[in-house]
Amino acid sequence: MILRRRFPGILLLLTGLVWLSGLAACGPDAPTVGVTPLPPVLPTVTAGGAVLMYLPTGSPVAPTPIVPPTPLSLTPAYMLTALPAQTDAVCPRPGSPAVPPAPASYGLYATAIAQYLSAGATPQALLAALREWGGVTDTAGMVTDLYDLTGDGVYEIVVTVVDPFNAEVAPLPGQLLVFGCHLGGYTLLYSSDYGPGFGVPTVLYVGDINADTNTDLVFFQERCQSSACVQAAQVMSWSAPNEGFLALNVDTIGSADGRFSIADLDDDGIMELMVQGGGISSDASVGPPRSSTTVWDWDGRNYVRAFSRLDAPLYRIHVIHDADRALQAGDPIEAERLYREALDNPRLGTWNVPNESAMLRGYALFKLVVVAALQGDGSAARGALAALEAENPPGSPAAVYSRMASAFWTRFGRAGDLHEACLAAAEEVPADPQAVMFLNSYGPANRTYQVPDLCPF
Numbered sequence: 001m002i003l004r005r006r007f008p009g010i011l012l013l014l015t016g017l018v019w020l021s022g023l024a025a026c027g028p029d030a031p032t033v034g035v036t037p038l039p040p041v042l043p044t045v046t047a048g049g050a051v052l053m054y055l056p057t058g059s060p061v062a063p064t065p066i067v068p069p070t071p072l073s074l075t076p077a078y079m080l081t082a083l084p085a086q087t088d089a090v091c092p093r094p095g096s097p098a099v100p101p102a103p104a105s106y107g108l109y110a111t112a113i114a115q116y117l118s119a120g121a122t123p124q125a126l127l128a129a130l131r132e133w134g135g136v137t138d139t140a141g142m143v144t145d146l147y148d149l150t151g152d153g154v155y156e157i158v159v160t161v162v163d164p165f166n167a168e169v170a171p172l173p174g175q176l177l178v179f180g181c182h183l184g185g186y187t188l189l190y191s192s193d194y195g196p197g198f199g200v201p202t203v204l205y206v207g208d209i210n211a212d213t214n215t216d217l218v219f220f221q222e223r224c225q226s227s228a229c230v231q232a233a234q235v236m237s238w239s240a241p242n243e244g245f246l247a248l249n250v251d252t253i254g255s256a257d258g259r260f261s262i263a264d265l266d267d268d269g270i271m272e273l274m275v276q277g278g279g280i281s282s283d284a285s286v287g288p289p290r291s292s293t294t295v296w297d298w299d300g301r302n303y304v305r306a307f308s309r310l311d312a313p314l315y316r317i318h319v320i321h322d323a324d325r326a327l328q329a330g331d332p333i334e335a336e337r338l339y340r341e342a343l344d345n346p347r348l349g350t351w352n353v354p355n356e357s358a359m360l361r362g363y364a365l366f367k368l369v370v371v372a373a374l375q376g377d378g379s380a381a382r383g384a385l386a387a388l389e390a391e392n393p394p395g396s397p398a399a400v401y402s403r404m405a406s407a408f409w410t411r412f413g414r415a416g417d418l419h420e421a422c423l424a425a426a427e428e429v430p431a432d433p434q435a436v437m438f439l440n441s442y443g444p445a446n447r448t449y450q451v452p453d454l455c456p457f
């Protein structure tokens with residue numbers, strides 16, 4: 001694929017095959033980010049454009065040994081050629097050099113590309129050569145001279161290249177390479193990470209993302225370690241004092257599976273990065289899926305995580321999790337609403353956990369007794385307790401929650417103290433640890449409970 005000059009600062013949308021795999025009814029990775037309070041409504045996306053890319057998932061194939069590329073300096077000991085910014089200079093003047101033989105190893109690709117460009121090869125000729133060498137395929141790789149990334153008036157050549165010597169490896173290995181002009185020839189200015197587990201990068205955006213007048217480059221790259229993979233985005237910007245590209249994000253911007261978008265969400269003239277994902281996986285052992293939305297914003301020095309929120313729950317256990325968080329955060333009204341939704345919403349999904357329906361109903365009714373006591377509503381507490389005891393006689397799977405609620409309400413009636421009542425409820429757990437073990441049976445990607453979490457007062 002080749003992209004020609006248009007206007008600096010536009011979005012770069014790459015064509016090619018981008019697919020979504022690994023869809024399953026169960027088991028996606030849950031978000032690993034912390035959840036912070038959000039405004040009631042996500043800010044409306046304003047003008048500025050966005051790129052949405054659905055990313056592949058799935059277990060990676062064990063890579064074959066990969067020989068790292070020959071080390072090249074990423075901090076050149078020279079000043080880039082200074083030309084007036086308004087000129088449409090080229091470096092060097094286009095020629096018709098013969099296509100060199102394919103490099104003998106992937107480690108020689110960057111040198112071969114720089115030499116071919118310096119001999120006068122056009123971006124179109126380079127693209128054709130890379131196709132011939134196997135460094136660009138129908139689904140991966142590209143060449144573009146669209147942008148002046150260094151501000152020197154000369155358009156750099158940006159290449160994403162595949163390692164054809166390891167074409168059967170997953171993720172497909174490769175790099176993003178940026179070549180710039182020096183003394184009438186091209187030299188390598190930047191290369192992305194390369195090695196086992198590093199996939200071919202995909203360019204998401206080129207333009208002034210943080211309103212500092214520099215042209216920035218944003219790309220993502222699949223990175224795998226063992227059986228865990230993440231799609232990691234990187235924000236790069238040229239630094240004249242350092243004579244090299246610097247990363248504008250210190251922490252990893254990514255998701256095991258997700259959609260990246262770039263837009264000015266809060267209409268402040270600065271683009272934010274939004275990652276939506278975490279709800280797709282082929283590994284059922286991680287537990288039921290819960291996707292999330294995370295927004296990264298510019299703080300004046302770096303792109304940092306501005307906020308994260310869990311997306312609307314699809315599974316009953318996640319409504320319970322939200323209700324427990326609301327109760328612990330001191331919002332009994334929202335907690336009561338969510339516990340009742342967990343009881344009454346027939347559209348919520350279930351998971352492959354023994355006695356899930358009875359156990360979740362029992363737990364929700366127990367928590368409604370606690371919420372009613374907190375609100376001073378004795379009638380509601382007695383009603384929830386009566387329903388709990390009627391549905392869960394001794395010997396039934398969720399009878400432990402009935403005993404906990406009874407102990408709680410009896411102690412609360414005597415002492416009028418929520419802490420004392422919670423201690424009474426906790427005393428019933430050692431005789432039936434399923435009260436906690438059940439809640440912890442939804443896989444490592446979901447919440448883990450301790451006994452004090454069952455009655456948090």
